[in-house]
Amino acid sequence: MVKVNQNYLKLPGSYLFSEVARRIAAHSAAHPEAKIIKLSIGDVTRPLVPAVVEAMHKAVDEQGTYAGFHGYGPEQGYPFLREAIAQFDYQKRGVDIQPQEIFISDGAKSDCGNIGDIFDVDNVVAVCDPVYPVYVDTNAMAGRAGDFMPELGRWSRLVYMPCVESNGFMPEPPKEKVDIIYLCFPNNPTGSMATREQLKMWVDYANKNGSIILYDSAYEAFISDPDIPHTIFEIEGARTCAIEFRSFSKTAGFTGTRCAYTVVPMELERDGAKLNTMWNRRQTTKFNGVPYIVQRGAEAVYTPEGRRQIMESIAYYQNNAKVIREGLTAAGLECFGGVNAPYIWIKTPNGMPSWDFFDLVLAKANVATTPGVGFGPSGEGFARLTAFGDAEATKEAVERVKAIL
Amino acid sequence: MVKVNQNYLKLPGSYLFSEVARRIAAHSAAHPEAKIIKLSIGDVTRPLVPAVVEAMHKAVDEQGTYAGFHGYGPEQGYPFLREAIAQFDYQKRGVDIQPQEIFISDGAKSDCGNIGDIFDVDNVVAVCDPVYPVYVDTNAMAGRAGDFMPELGRWSRLVYMPCVESNGFMPEPPKEKVDIIYLCFPNNPTGSMATREQLKMWVDYANKNGSIILYDSAYEAFISDPDIPHTIFEIEGARTCAIEFRSFSKTAGFTGTRCAYTVVPMELERDGAKLNTMWNRRQTTKFNGVPYIVQRGAEAVYTPEGRRQIMESIAYYQNNAKVIREGLTAAGLECFGGVNAPYIWIKTPNGMPSWDFFDLVLAKANVATTPGVGFGPSGEGFARLTAFGDAEATKEAVERVKAIL
Incomplete structure (x- = not known):
């Protein structure tokens, strides 16, 4: 049965x-x-902006011809898009991220949920409170959250980090040791942001405790203050403790077009295993890549127009x-x-x-x-x-x- | 750590x-x-065929206008596509499948892998041998396969059902009780097919033992013999024991365009839980739907042209x-x-x-x-x-x- x-x-x-x-x-x-x-x-x-529309029309035309047809693409995404992301979203900010550290996907929601596949069920998970429900629910589905306590509105095994007015909606690292920490800045739902110093505190905590930070920066395009970091990889030490999620949804209006990416640095290892290799294995086994047409649309976001x-x-x-x-x-x-x-x-x-x-x-x-x-x-x-x-x-x-x- | x-x-x-x-x-x-x-x-x-190319051009244009823009769609897929599938792939064959039993996704590979999320790790899984590697690897990742035995090329907890010349590449149900059974017809890799009588034997086995058949019919469009069933739901009793995976990849050349669907009948329950509800929860929590443009392309497959x-x-x-x-x-x-x-x-x-x-x-x-x-x-x-x-x-x-x- x-x-x-x-x-x-x-x-x-x-x-x-x-x-x-x-x-x-x-x-x-x-x-x-x-x-x-x-x-x-x-x-x-x-x-969608005209440059994206134009690129997608061109790609649709290609898909209708023998010479231009694209069947299965690389599960990790086409090099043209991984390279554009590495160059424009990272290297131009002085952040050394390489194309093979970037995995193109159909959404940050998918990746934030699926990333749990590569971690043991026994890890202790910390989330902000309030928080994007997907982090909590996907850990609950995996058995990492324990039991739901309706009277408290909380799960028994999750560590909640209150983000309240008195701390400026920015939690401090918990006193106890936690293994996996979800952070999202600019924050959903509170709209708070993290300074360089605040992120450094988290990176130091994670490196000290062997934790991993799952950093959701889906809203980075809305940062206007030049002192606020756009990516956790602007912080020294992040390459040994962080995975970053990004999306074209809010940046380029792709909520119904579906394209995102996840960055897993080569240095990131736990239990002697390279997390880039593990995520690559997950994606090549359970995913078949983002539509060629959509990847061409996303690429157009990086042209000057x-x-x-x-x-x-x-x-x-x-x-x-x-x-x-x-x-x-x-x-x-x-x-x-x-x-x-x-x-x-x-x-x-x-x-x-x-x-x-x-x-x-x-x-x-x-x-x-x-x-x-x-x-x-x-x-x-x-x-x-x-x-x-x-x-x-x-x-x-x-x-x-x-x-x- | x-x-x-x-x-x-x-x-x-x-x-x-x-x-x-x-x-x-x-x-x-x-x-x-x-x-x-x-x-x-x-x-x-x-x-891609002209009807699909035309539909996608139209959808790209819509996405470039205020009035026609589509943001987040339903995670389960747009009603226009779920209804076309229910009508043309099932009801026209006399098979009663309703739109709300159909979940649109980015690929049968994704669904065959992700479906494991809703099952306990202790289930005993049976696979054909030879078999599409994704069924095996995704169960291994979930801990359902036990240990790999390199000298045998097998996993310790999987039940292998040899598909060999002597049985016409069609296994009989195993003697022991198994919980989850992967079947794929027309078969990848052997190209064998299942008759109505053979599938009935599997459905009866599953209903008797409380097993679930995960039926991959990604290649059904290649069936030319009118007596061969295109879907397991042509078989009486399948609605209480089967989930079916379908794809536009081989049917309509969508390998690089990415669209598939999974059918979970309303009657399918185990442990008192409705599997349609569980899969719906999985998809709404860890997935954000297929691009609007792609769903319009898939819909065009069902027009006369x-x-x-x-x-x-x-x-x-x-x-x-x-x-x-x-x-x-x-x-x-x-x-x-x-x-x-x-x-x-x-x-x-x-x-x-x-x-x-x-x-x-x-x-x-x-x-x-x-x-x-x-x-x-x-x-x-x-x-x-x-x-x-x-x-x-x-x-x-x-x-x-x-x-x-």
């Missing part, structure tokens, strides 16, 4: 964004005339972040993030619970937010707003929220 | 196709003038299979498969070991094959040839092999 993975049965019912979607749908069904503006899910709204065009989109979203932050601050709400990040983390008025605030703002302003508590217990009393909407709609949403407060 | 997944360290050095590629590259480097014809890796050579165009490509490859089978049979080799399958399984002359035959044919005829032993110990003394090449090159390869025998 087949036995299922019992860890799946421990997962609490509903994934945050599904529940948000469900409540929006219910509200919409009850009020079909309501024009709901979603500042909730972090999906982009601007189209592509770069200029995506920077325009990013500036547009950065302005949305400013509109939300300044508008809601003027309305008397405390707002965090939204400067070097596309997320604004707002404190609900008078300590109102997150879901109550969600329901209130949806019912009265027809604006969807994401409840902070959905990202972890320390997110209670907060809401996450995103800057990826249409500029006019974002302005209107801010006005509507202001009006009801 | 981080502990790595020790199961990875048990994997034998080199993945079959990497070793084949390495030897071809070495031969090519030593003989730069040699025109090598590859009948080895099962990659298609014909371009798309269907007609891909059937032309399949007929072309079927003819290659005939050329190989008839040519090498005439040259005195015993050939199996290649009738309802794109693979031809040939017996090496005088019991020559597979890798010796590989080296001989590469050195003397500049033709690359895949050594049968690479698919498992019972593949020793065989070679796999594929029908996915250019027709002229395939003819020439057959002539060259004939000449050296």
Whole structure:
């Protein structure tokens, strides 16, 4: 008799964004005339830029000819893309990352989840609280999280690092020894960022304890402050303790086009095993690469026109972040993030619970937010707003929220 | 200190196709003038058909506009594609599969590997011998295969079901009880096929023992005999014991475009858990869907023009299979498969070991094959040839092999 993975049965019912979607749908069904503006899910709204569109048309044409047809590509990605990434995202910042350390994939969500394959189930995992739910749920599925404690909203074997107002939403390394540490900067959901000194503290901790930092920098394109590091590999010592996840989703509007990459340095070893080799084995065995057409589209992001065009989109979203932050601050709400990040983390008025605030703002302003508590217990009393909407709609949403407060 | 997944360290050095590629590259480097014809890796050579190219151009254009832009899609795939598959691949054959039982993915390789996530590590797994290496390696990575025994070329905890000449390359259900059974028909690598009666025997075994059949029908488009089932769900009782994997790779030349799907029936339960719900949870947590552009391309396969165009490509490859089978049979080799399958399984002359035959044919005829032993110990003394090449090159390869025998 087949036995299922019992860890799946421990997962609490509903994934945050599904529940948000469900409540929006219910509200919409009850009020079909309501024009709901979603500042909730972090999906982009601007189209692919012309340089990417042009490159993909060209690739589609190639795929329709004998001479230009591409069948199975390298599972790790085409050299043209791995080289462009190494050059533009790393070497131009003075960071020595080589193409063979870069693995192209269909998404940072996939990679953040699948990376667990190469680690033992007994490792102790530390996550920020609040946190992107995928880090937690994928470890729970693997049996690394222990049991879910509904009254606490926590898993028994995970180490939670509170990111709260009093520490500027930046945790210190835990007192106990942990093995795997998930960090994400610019942070989802709090919009906080890590300075060089703060990251150095983490890298030193990891190297001292033999830990590994899983560094999610999916939002690095939103960093405008020249002193904030874009990659953990700007920090000395990171090559022996860190894996970095990057994505074209928010950088170039690829949420529906699917391309990302993961960097595993050659020096990174544990138990005498090279993690680059292990991840390579995982990807060559369980993955067959990203569509040729999509890789050509991603490559175009690194051309001068592509770069200029995506920077325009990013500036547009950065302005949305400013509109939300300044508008809601003027309305008397405390707002965090939204400067070097596309997320604004707002404190609900008078300590109102997150879901109550969600329901209130949806019912009265027809604006969807994401409840902070959905990202972890320390997110209670907060809401996450995103800057990826249409500029006019974002302005209107801010006005509507202001009006009801 | 981080502990790595020790199961990875048990994997034998080199993945079959990497070793084949390495030897071809070495031969090519030593003989730069040699025109090598590859009948080895099962990659298609014909371009995407016009209907697919047109649909993808249209989708690329949409992605470049505000109104037509698609960001995150449903992780399970767009309804338009799930509905087309349910209708054309199942309901038109009288098989009741509903869209919500179909999960669109980036590849059958990914799904065959990732499906293990939802099963306990203690299940006993049965595989055919010879077999597609991904089934074995992904179970080894998960710790379900035990230890590798190099002298036997086998893993200690897997149950091997020999597929040999004496049983027509069709195993009987094992005497012992096994939990998870991988079956692939039309078979890779032997090119054998399963009759309705044979599949019924497997379905009955699985339902009796609470086993699950993981049925890979990636090559169903090559079935020309009207009595051979295209899907395991043509068999009564399969909805309570089977999961099916399908792909556009060989059907529509999508090896470099990446689209596949997995069917998990609603009735399928074990340990009181619904496997459709578990797989849905896996995919929504660790995957973010297939590119919109690619799903539109796959949808076009189901239009009348798309269907007609891909059937032309399949007929072309079927003819290659005939050329190989008839040519090498005439040259005195015993050939199996290649009738309802794109693979031809040939017996090496005088019991020559597979890798010796590989080296001989590469050195003397500049033709690359895949050594049968690479698919498992019972593949020793065989070679796999594929029908996915250019027709002229395939003819020439057959002539060259004939000449050296």
